[in-house]
Amino acid sequence: MVSDGDDFDPKTIDERWQRVWREERSWEVSNTAPAERTAYLLEMLPYTSGEPHVGHLKNYAVGDAVAHFLRRRGYYVLHPMGYDAFGLPAENHAIRTGKHPRLSTDESIAAFREQFERWGISIDWTREIATHQPEYYRWTQWxxxxxxxxxxxxxxxxxxxxxxxxxxxxxxxxxxxxxxxxxxxxxxxxxxxxxxxxITAYADRLLDDLDGLDWPAHVKMMQRNWIGRSEGATVRFATDAEPIEVFTTRPDTLFGATYLVLAPEHPLVDALVADSWPADVDSRWTQGASTPAEAVAAYRAAAALKTELDRQESKEKTGVFTGAYATNPVNGAKIPVFVADYVLMGYGTGAIMAVPGQDQRDWDFAAEFGLPVIRTVQPAEGFDGEAYTGDGPAVNSGFLDGLGVDEAKRTIISWLEENGHGAPTVTYKLRxxxxxxxxxxxxxxxxxxxxxxxxxxxxxxxxxxxxxxxxxxxxxxxxxxxxxxxxxxxxxxxxxxxxxxxxxxxxxFVDSSWYYLRYCDPRNTEAAWDAQAVGRWMPINQYIGGVEHAILHLLYSRFLVKALADLGHLPVQEPFGALFTQGMITRNGAKMSKSKGNTVSPREIIDRYGADTARCYVLFMGPPDQGADWSDTGVEGVYRFLRRLFRFTTQVAGTDAAVIGASPDPDRDLALRRKIAWAIRKVTDDMSGKFAFNTAIAALMELTNDVSKALQDGIDRETAAFALSTTASLLLPFAPHTASECYHRLTGEHVWKQPWPEPDEELLRTETVELACQVNGKVRARITVPQDASDEVVRETALGLDEIRAAVGDRSVKRVVVVPGRLVNIVVG
Structure with missing residues (x-):
């Protein structure tokens, strides 16, 4: 533990307040809490595959900050903890350690619990669960x-x-x-x-209901792309065997279909394969095989070794001709039928009509195999690419010629319906x-x-x-x-x-797709949950975790909730009302891993600096939704901030003097009180749905610096105590042990039981700021204006100064740029 010559001992402080919280059972919440004042705050539960790392520390520090803030705003906060204890991560950890999974999992859970307690995370431990326990997975089976x-x-x-x-x-x-x-x-x-x-039965609802969720836009887009809803039409191409059905989102390009492609697994492949090659077959189509059957069999065997993702992402276009032809229904053209692995059996019908003029994948395939290209949409003027996917009038398309894409789609879909090809169709990528x-x-x-x-x-x-x-x-x-x-x-x-x-x-993922429901009623032995308890807490007000779970965990959880609600077991349709995804912590610009030797152990940081330094630093590194690189110097800077706050607290709490310092000044006292009001408003705004913890902590550092200067210059003791106790009060979400210690020394009260501070609005209204006035980037004067002064008032005040007039001279003012709270820059020419 770091020693600095004073009595700031984070280890002792941490243990003291953790003991108080444990004995007082401070963070427990009852299912009888008033429903209108409940808040469910939850971080994604961890895998039990070793000890917590700094990524866990950041995740739970973010959640705990929000939990503390909400409690002091008058909410009864459900903030539980559990462990994702089954599955590959836990089993592979057992294999690495040579222990039975039951033993290694329980050891990992003990390590996580011990660390969470050392971090001071405000958890209701009466609701703790683990997915490998029979009393939990009984209900997974149910x-x-x-x-x-x-x-x-x-x-x-x-x-x-x-x-x-x-x-x-x-x-x-x-x-x-x-x-x-x-x-x-x-x-x-x-x-x-x-x-x-x-889950596919819920594709539309999973897609449509995203609109009502307070989630990051990129996460919603990831789910929309994964569900992959496509609207189009089904087209039947006649062959000498059975017709081939094709789903297309661009039926308006049908006149440009110059070949068909079947997935290697398509059930019609065997029926279509011809006995021999046509006399004039292109050698590129045969793969050197003597018969179509031989070529197709070899190609299918090779395709079976690839994953669907390989097949989708491969830039190389491979395929083989079946020896069969199909008839394009709109123009009677005979077009060859290929087998190619870039077509997937699980999407659409497992067959596509290839229109190389309007699809780049089809263009690439056509170029590889010498197939014709027919444009069906006139490219925009100046287009010099290959496949054209934009809008424009239909060309080479018979009765569609001259129509725009949307009108051409409506027209051809009507034609297809009238000619027995079926109604408009919707397909999904989701499986x-x-x-x-x-x-x-x-x-x-x-x-x-x-x-x-x-x-x-x-x-x-x-x-x-x-x-x-x-x-x-x-x-x-x-x-x-x-x-x-x-x-x-x-x-x-x-x-x-x-x-x-x-x-x-x-x-x-089955275990972890419903665990949040069990937290609402974890000791129920008669049912997975009590509907009234779930109705009191769900949906989760704020869910926090990594963006890597945007598809798997979040999508599966949404499906299970909807399905169970439809079956009469749940009163909600969505599990997570709001979602926050935190960024990754790197070191030396790289993802942390033991093999790279760049990992950071939370245990070592806490042993040296205490829990609050570790917690505060991972929140201060930068915006928590973005990645940030670890800095040992940054850790020490946060430690020094907490130590200074403690030292000032000890100084002020240990004196009965009415004035601290030799030369008190009423204006200085008023300035500090204004700064306190500013800090309260700043931290409150940064905590209110923004997750701007880094700027909130920076504001508290700024306020502490002002306290330091006031103590040096002379200040009323009451004002100094008020400034420090307010700093501690605002610091609680980020550094709860130090905040509790400082607040208690100054007031004798427990800070977590106090309401969140409210700023003195009168002080904020009368507060002024000093702005630098620049002409073409060079400072020429300074002005003092009300903090809430409009840009127009600031401009007029700056332009009215003699120094600014002299600097502008005969030149014309092109523009005036106001940077609130900092400067005015007059650009002249």
Missing amino acids: IFLQLFRAGLAYRREAAVNWCPKDATVLANEQVVGGQCERCGTLVEQRQLEQWFFG DWLLSRQRYWGCPIPIVYCDSCGVVPVPEESLPVELPDVRDYAPKGSSPLATAEEWVATTCPECSGPARRETDTMDT
Whole structure:
């Protein structure tokens, strides 16, 4: 612990106030709190894969600041804590440490709890949960059963992303650049029988309801893009086999379709493949194969080794001709049918009409294979690119010629409907949530398989289906639970005959998609939650966490809430009313990692400087929604600020003198009181929905500097005590231990029990500021004006000064720039 020669001892101060809060149970809140004054403040719960890092410190320091502010504004704040204890992060941590996941997870939880307490985070510990505990995952299984009975949980065979290293299925969202987001291994495609949640049934509501959420615009856009709603039309292309159905968002370009492309997995591929190549086939279309069947088989085998993301993002356009042709319905043209992996079976119909004149991917493919390009929209004047995607009159398009894009779309959709191609169509990029995992450490799926009765849900009264202990939990390609033979063998709930348990476990995102509901009623043994308790607290007033969860966690949570509400179990339709995403802390410009040797241990910082320095610094580094680089010098600067405040507090609290210093001055006293009013307003504004903690802390540093100068020059003791106690009061959200210590020394009261300060508006109205007056950037004079003076008043006052008139001379004033609170710059020429 840093020693500076005075009695500022952060370790002792931290322990003293943490003991008071613990004994007083300061942060506990009752479900009987008045509903009109409740606020639910929540940070995303942590994975139990080791100890907390500075990213955790920032996340929970942000949340705790808001919690303290809201409490002192008169709200009953629910601020609980839990642990995302199942899943790959926790299991891989167990594998690294060589301990059973149950042991390593409990050790990690203990480390997190100990650190949260040392940080002084104001948590209601009576509501603590962990997702690996049977009393929690009993209700995760109950939620699965509700969705199963509603047809929203189902099992089917599907092409899935497979991580060979982790030996488990991954959702599309867990594949980044073709690699497992956790271990970086190249992901493979496999066909497996898997469990899904039917999130696609909620695609429109998940999309439309984003408009009512107070979320960052970029997060909303990420969800909109992931859901990927597209409006268009279905077109049927006749072939010698079955017709090929194509969904297109640009039916107005149909006259420019010069070839079709099927996904390698499309069910019509086998029926379409010709026996032999046409006599004049382009050699680029055959891939050197002697027959279409040989070419298509080889291409499909190669495509099976790629992930969907690889196929979407690859710049190289590959494909092979099936030997078959289709007929364009608007002009009767015969166009070749290709198989190419840039078309995905899961999007639209798994087939596209290729219009290279209006789509760059199609243009690239056409250039690679020597296919014709027909423009159907006249490019804007001066356009010199390849595919043209802008607006313009239709060309080369028969009865559409001359129409703009929107009118051409309406016209061709009507024509398609009249000619038997179907009504306007909507498709989505969103796919159902694949939740099966072939790993040990997860929530068991409450399903049994009976040879007589088939797939049978476990009765609710038999929950939880507890996860058995197994010695060998390492990934094997099939679930390690399959080796727990006594556990697997069970009795069918319907016929009492022999049955087998499902051995896959649930994706850990199922656990974390409803945990916030359990906090509302965590000790309920009869239900997952009490509807009245949920109605009192939900939706969450402020949710805080990393932007990396913008798609997975946030989207899944929104789906589950909507589904459970529709089934009559919840009184709300959205889980998170407002969202804040904090930026990442880097060091030396790089993401922190043990391999780079650039990590920062919160434990070491707190051992040296105390909890408040660590908390205050991660909030002072910069705007909390942006990234910031760690600075050891910056940490020491924050420590010095807290030490000075403590030293001044000790000086003022330890004297009975009416005046401190040799030369008191009423004007100096008034100036400091005005600065206090300014600081109250500044910090309050910065805390009120802005999360501008860095500028709020800077204002308190500025106020402390003014107190320092006043103590040196001479000040009324009452004013000095008021300034310091107000500084401590405003500091509580950022540095609660030091704030509590200083406030108590000055007033004998507990600061967290006091209402939030209110500024003296009269002082603010009469406050003046001094502005530098520049002419072409050079200071020529200074003026004193009311702080709330308008720009017009400031301009007139500056231009009326003799010094400014002399500096301007005969030149004309081109403009006057007013920088509020700082300067006036007169630009002349």
